[in-house]
Amino acid sequence: MNVVMKFGGTSVADADAMNRVVGIVRRQLDGSLDDKPPVVVVSAMSKVTDRLIETERLTGIGDADRAAQMLADLLERHIAVARSLVDGEALVRLTAQLTGEFAAQTASMRGFAARGDVPPRGHDALVALGELASSRIMAAAFAAQRVPSVWVDARAVLVTDAEHTAATPDMDATCARTRELLGARVAAGEVPVVGGFIGATASGVTTTLGRGGSDYSAAIFGACLGVDEIQIWTDVDGMLTADPRVVGRPKLVPQLSFAEASELAYFGAKVLHPSTILPAVAKNIPVRILNSRRPMVTGTIITADGRGDGATLTALACKRGVTVVDITSTRMLMAHGFLRRVFEVFERFKTAVDVVTTSEVSVSVTVDNPRRLDDVVSNLRNFADVACEPDMAIVCAVGENLRADPTLFTRAVAALDRIPLRLVSQAASRRNITFVLRDADVPEAMNRLHGAFFS
Ligand code: ADP
Ligand code: ASP
Numbered sequence: 001m002n003v004v005m006k007f008g009g010t011s012v013a014d015a016d017a018m019n020r021v022v023g024i025v026r027r028q029l030d031g032s033l034d035d036k037p038p039v040v041v042v043s044a045m046s047k048v049t050d051r052l053i054e055t056e057r058l059t060g061i062g063d064a065d066r067a068a069q070m071l072a073d074l075l076e077r078h079i080a081v082a083r084s085l086v087d088g089e090a091l092v093r094l095t096a097q098l099t100g101e102f103a104a105q106t107a108s109m110r111g112f113a114a115r116g117d118v119p120p121r122g123h124d125a126l127v128a129l130g131e132l133a134s135s136r137i138m139a140a141a142f143a144a145q146r147v148p149s150v151w152v153d154a155r156a157v158l159v160t161d162a163e164h165t166a167a168t169p170d171m172d173a174t175c176a177r178t179r180e181l182l183g184a185r186v187a188a189g190e191v192p193v194v195g196g197f198i199g200a201t202a203s204g205v206t207t208t209l210g211r212g213g214s215d216y217s218a219a220i221f222g223a224c225l226g227v228d229e230i231q232i233w234t235d236v237d238g239m240l241t242a243d244p245r246v247v248g249r250p251k252l253v254p255q256l257s258f259a260e261a262s263e264l265a266y267f268g269a270k271v272l273h274p275s276t277i278l279p280a281v282a283k284n285i286p287v288r289i290l291n292s293r294r295p296m297v298t299g300t301i302i303t304a305d306g307r308g309d310g311a312t313l314t315a316l317a318c319k320r321g322v323t324v325v326d327i328t329s330t331r332m333l334m335a336h337g338f339l340r341r342v343f344e345v346f347e348r349f350k351t352a353v354d355v356v357t358t359s360e361v362s363v364s365v366t367v368d369n370p371r372r373l374d375d376v377v378s379n380l381r382n383f384a385d386v387a388c389e390p391d392m393a394i395v396c397a398v399g400e401n402l403r404a405d406p407t408l409f410t411r412a413v414a415a416l417d418r419i420p421l422r423l424v425s426q427a428a429s430r431r432n433i434t435f436v437l438r439d440a441d442v443p444e445a446m447n448r449l450h451g452a453f454f455s
């Protein structure tokens with residue numbers, strides 16, 4: 001079986017974790033003697049991206065010295081991991097590369113600190129350090145343990161537009177490069193090791209795909225190579241019936257459909273980046289979620305039909321800290337063109353809305369990225385009354401069975417008895433029920449729904 005194997009931040013957090021990855025990849029190689037080696041995609045080591053973003057914040061407030069110190073500490077952490085995995089000439093080379101990349105970014109940050117802001121392009125170059133460093137160390141660790149492997153610069157492979165911090169891949173250009181730079185190595189019997197999350201524009205400027213984007217990179221490479229399976233190795237056994245940080249003992253969901261996985265990822269199941277499923281759907285490639293600490297567990301398999309056996313919901317998800325925007329116009333709501341005008345404003349300020357409900361005189365939407373909300377609101381006020389309510393959340397119950405069994409909807413609403421529900425909606429696909437409620441009520445709501453459907 002030909003696969004792409006993506007290892008997330010905790011799966012490459014330190015030398016022990018990277019050794020586990022070598023073991024997992026070696027078993028994959030041994031178990032598939034006549035197949036091609038896997039492509040290995042890695043995230044930055046655990047917490048590194050967060051630290052780099054903190055460095056950027058310090059740079060933005062002009063504190064170049066603390067930013068430089070933080071980068072020096074991060075470099076030290078990477079070199080320490082490299083030292084426990086690699087030695088000799090290879091270690092000297094690796095240390096020089098890491099040191100050079102960190103030094104270049106430290107110099108850039110000093111420049112940005114002087115002008116008091118880091119432009120989006122500078123942000124992407126900075127945070128790319130994490131994936132560049134982890135992938136270089138991982139590739140060297142494979143070589144040190146005699147796994148034939150080669151480091152490939154993701155920025156030479158994944159071609160994107162110039163929308164920094166949330167770039168969109170150019171699939172044609174990326175697939176051509178993937179076949180040339182990754183496919184050829186695989187055909188030659190080597191394991192290509194490549195950083196996730198990062199890419200570059202056609203002219204070579206570094207970009208990133210958005211937080212958690214390594215899953216997306218893995219799916220893009222997998223689709224381009226037409227692999228048999230895209231594996232997402234992480235720190236939980238698979239897709240669980242709810243976020244384990246919110247609900248006590250969620251259960252493993254062994255099978256999911258692409259559509260269910262998309263809904264769950266979009267509405268907050270962080271185990272999968274929401275865009276991951278798109279390339280997999282386009283090529284009908286199964287996605288499997290696996291635990292790198294417990295590789296013997298079969299995990300979750302996501303496929304086109306992906307039906308589980310249960311006659312209930314599949315899983316819950318929640319997206320916290322959203323804002324509800326109520327747009328009211330007694331004069332205009334039912335006049336045609338009103339909704340178009342409303343959504344044009346959101347479009348103009350590139351602000352995505354998740355849940356939409358309408359009444360006779362108002363339309364309510366939820367927004368999870370408030371960055372340009374002030375602009376949106378002031379433009380909407382040209383033709384409507386607008387009220388915003390922050391600190392809200394979306395709780396979403398997902399399952400193909402919702403279509404077949406209308407009582408599930410009633411049971412879900414009943415489970416939330418006395419929790420104030422701000423908006424309720426069931427999508428046309430009838431694959432999910434969405435509740436908008438106060439963020440403070442999320443733990444209670446999630447646990448009640450989980451108790452009603454999964455225990
Ligand atoms: P990685 O670094 O491997 O990409 P992430 O932290 O991005 O890992 O995603 C894994 C985490 O997603 C889990 O540790 C868990 O806390 C969280 N999570 C949220 N919802 C779910 C869910 N429904 N099933 C499994 N994990 C979930
Ligand atoms: N390192 C990036 C992040 O933390 C991408 C990823 O882990 O998928 O967002």
Ligand code: MG
Nearest residue numbers: 008212270271
């Ligand atoms: Mg992730």
